[in-house]
Amino acid sequence: MSSRPQSQRDPAKGRDEEAVRKYIESLALTLTQLGMQRMSARVFAALAVSDDSRLTAAELSEQLSVSPAAISGAVRYLDQVGMIVKERLPGERRDHYRLYDDFWFASTLKRDRMVRMWRDATVEGIDAVGPDSPAGVRLSHMVDFLDFLVAEIPRIFERWEQLREQREHPPEG
Amino acid sequence: MSSRPQSQRDPAKGRDEEAVRKYIESLALTLTQLGMQRMSARVFAALAVSDDSRLTAAELSEQLSVSPAAISGAVRYLDQVGMIVKERLPGERRDHYRLYDDFWFASTLKRDRMVRMWRDATVEGIDAVGPDSPAGVRLSHMVDFLDFLVAEIPRIFERWEQLREQREHPPEG
DNA sequence: CACTGATTTCACAAAGTTGTGAAGTTAAGA
């Protein structure tokens, strides 16, 4: 019993397609719980494991076993939030969808926008309950925290960039 | 025309109930878009604007115009993720639900758990596509970033605590 | 220990979301 009957790694391809499919669904599930639409999450995951992070709608449709219509809707969303680009080389029939390498920024910028919305809504609330009431004071603290967060997000990414650069060009050659 | 006919600020109460209700819905909407369940978001918002951040199920039910059953479900969730506490003073009939003042921690800890899940799922993915394939390299970078994030989150809160302390006890008395 | 008010659970109805097939639109190549 040294072979794996169901989850077989094909030496030619170098990847265990069964496990890849499982991973796609597992990553998609996590992203869904984080608030991403189901199909968009699956498309995202499929692109992430594709070797050149670039697939056509037809390939996505086949790999995920869904209709082209579903792909169309999913990529529209991913495009809007800036996580993928649609590419068509001159003289080509089909679009390719590419994952942004720095999609972290894109997805986090979206969250940043939400925090700002939260903050702005809360400022309205302070006025409504009265700035000096206990609730008003509490809401003011909330705004302080949200302002802090908004200011902090760019710093986090700076730090990540630094760290990445250090890894790619270590101090000692 | 110096009075506001619909959105009236009652001097006795010191708050514009109409505007408060609007704020509750607006905050709830934002939180929903951030991934919180609708009713839980409304309960959270209602507690945030209540003067002592403490309401009974009946009060919540009335203020939000929903059944006690709906409140029951919403507070169960909020309790699970640690954003509220259920309190009943000895010799009382009804529970009070209180907003954690440092609910930021709770809500962010939940997100932290998600990031870890994402990270762990991705490690599985690396094995599936082969660590040396282009996809494998890309997924490794993803893991690096997620590890960075997980490490960063506690530091952010440390910084917030410092800032808050400075505000409350400024260097010059 | 029975009574009563409060909360939770459960089955179901209403509302919302998601993916499909089919029809419509766009653009490359003859």
Add this chain to the structure above:
DNA sequence: TCTTAACTTCACAACTTTGTGAAATCAGTG
């Protein structure tokens, strides 16, 4: 300009989620 492959849009059906009323459970109080 016509043909055709590829993508998008739309109405609808399947599925999921959410909130309700009614019944059950729980906890104080006489």
